[in-house]
Amino acid sequence: MTKRIRVVAAVIAQDGRYLVTQRRPTAVLPLLWEFPGGKVESTETDLDALKREVRHRVGVEIEPGAPMSSVAHEYEHYTVELFLYECRLTQGEPAAVNVHQFRWVESADFETLPFTPADEASMSKLLGLTQ
Helix, strand or coil: CCEEEEEEEEEEEECCEEEEEECCCCCCCCCCEECCEEECCCCCCHHHHHHHHHHHHHCCEEEEEEEEEEEEEECCCEEEEEEEEEEEEEECCCCCCCCCEEEEECHHHHHHCCECHHHHHHHHHHCCCCC
């Protein structure tokens, strides 16, 4: 049986642009882009994990909102179950604390950046490119 990893990510929109982060060169899937977030620990809820991971990665406080989409993506040794949540910034300005870099991008920019496979599938769903 393949190991399943539950991951949450924040879709933070501001002035028509979305916050995306780039994985570090030493990370799994190095230098690929994704929505900020990370693994849900066994002792926490999705929303607790979202707040913790976004604070850890870009140093801001968020208020998680409604779930937007979910997708399961099989990698070689595990399956990532990615859950995207609509979130809003409540405190701070994003900084590259535990990411290689971050950017505010418009949805049209999504196809110009190399995203992780799970994030790419989620974005296609978000933008209505797939059902």
